[in-house]
Amino acid sequence: xxxxxxEPPDYITPAVRAIIGAEAPPIEAPHAVEASExxxxxxxxxxxxxxxxxxxxxxxxxxxxxxxxxxxxxMRRMEDAPDPxxxxxxxxxxxxxxxxxxxxxxxxVPLQRLVNGGYAYELFRYAHPGxxxxxxxxxxxxxxxxxxxxxxxxxxxxxxYETVRGEPLLRSTNTIILR
Amino acid sequence: xxxxxxxxxxxGAVFDDVEVGQDIxxxxxxxxxxxxxxxxxAAMENWHRIHYDWQYATGNDxxxxxxxxxxxxxxxxxxxxxxxxxxxxxxxxxxxxxRGMNIPGDTLTAWGRVTDKExxxxxxxxxxxxxxxxxxxEESTPGTARVVxxxxxxxxxxxxxxxxxxxxx
Numbered sequence: 001x002x003x004x005x006x007e008p009p010d011y012i013t014p015a016v017r018a019i020i021g022a023e024a025p026p027i028e029a030p031h032a033v034e035a036s037e038x039x040x041x042x043x044x045x046x047x048x049x050x051x052x053x054x055x056x057x058x059x060x061x062x063x064x065x066x067x068x069x070x071x072x073x074x075m076r077r078m079e080d081a082p083d084p085x086x087x088x089x090x091x092x093x094x095x096x097x098x099x100x101x102x103x104x105x106x107x108x109v110p111l112q113r114l115v116n117g118g119y120a121y122e123l124f125r126y127a128h129p130g131x132x133x134x135x136x137x138x139x140x141x142x143x144x145x146x147x148x149x150x151x152x153x154x155x156x157x158x159x160x161y162e163t164v165r166g167e168p169l170l171r172s173t174n175t176i177i178l179r
Numbered sequence: 180x181x182x183x184x185x186x187x188x189x190x191g192a193v194f195d196d197v198e199v200g201q202d203i204x205x206x207x208x209x210x211x212x213x214x215x216x217x218x219x220x221a222a223m224e225n226w227h228r229i230h231y232d233w234q235y236a237t238g239n240d241x242x243x244x245x246x247x248x249x250x251x252x253x254x255x256x257x258x259x260x261x262x263x264x265x266x267x268x269x270x271x272x273x274x275x276x277x278r279g280m281n282i283p284g285d286t287l288t289a290w291g292r293v294t295d296k297e298x299x300x301x302x303x304x305x306x307x308x309x310x311x312x313x314x315x316x317e318e319s320t321p322g323t324a325r326v327v328x329x330x331x332x333x334x335x336x337x338x339x340x341x342x343x344x345x346x347x348x
Contacts (some may be wrong), residue, residue, distance in 0.1 A: 120274035
């Protein structure tokens with residue numbers, strides 16, 4: 001790198017480094033998986049597998065199931081939670097919550113653009129209508145890479161989804177990029 | 180006999196029949212429209228403006244159009260793998276990156292190719308390269324998967340799936 005190009009600041013400050021490994025208290029979905037919710041999901045996915053509604057087709061699983069990735073969307077808005085659409089009244093708000101996960105400390109980095117880099121899933125079991133889902137989240141790693149377009153902060157979050165009875169559903173490793 | 184009784188569990192791939200280099204059956208969705216994007220955003224309660232506010236998406240964010248949700252695309256690549264293993268195997272690991280955008284008008288094809296296979300315990304492990312291409316062949320969601328398949332005449336893949344079961348005596 002030539003001398004006149006200034007190195008971007010190191011955003012991984014001691015305060016940022018201190019939250020690596022931080023774990024959120026377990027949170028439970030505000031309601032159990034609903035059959036109609038499952039129907040809207042598989043129809044919006046245009047996935048017509050009968051395991052989502054037919055008890056015979058779903059015999060291996062002990063009855064109809066939600067799509068295998070469903071738990072990722074189960075942490076819905078509580079009945080009395082503030083309306084997320086209120087934030088849209090501020091004209092330039094993009095509609096995305098900057099708290100990466102409820103209960104995890106904020107990543108204190110002055111970069112506004114957020115990109116979802118992707119997921120690595122490990123799948124164990126389908127969720128059934130009537131089951132309530134619990135989530136545990138933690139920061140696995142936070143690191144910086146300086147690309148040609150500027151600095152990027154990679155935030156790696158592990159999310160473990162299980163039923164409230166403790167049956168593992170899936171584990172997700174999500175990489176979020178701040179730039 | 181009612182129609183419903185003819186629906187049975189889907190027989191998925193069998194380890195012995197799998198060949199490295201083979202393509203697995205693809206899953207095709209689309210052409211995608213703003214209505215498809217709205218339906219998914221409403222189902223998951225996603226309020227990100229780039230999925231429904233054209234002026235915001237193209238103006239503020241400089242995007243070519245509103246975008247097909249990454250959260251939706253991930254389920255399509257998951258479905259690709261889940262359909263192939265059916266109700267007899269297990270889609271153990273699926274990983275992918277969001278590398279490219281998809282917009283209304285795109286027809287999306289989830290594709291997969293076998294890259295490796297090996298026996299493991301009384302079952303078989305198969306590795307796949309996977310992705311999601313539009314009608315121009317542009318890849319947006321490249322990734323990998325590892326699935327567990329039954330061997331011909333062998334025991335069923337355990338469900339719920341516990342990786343420790345693979346190495347049980």
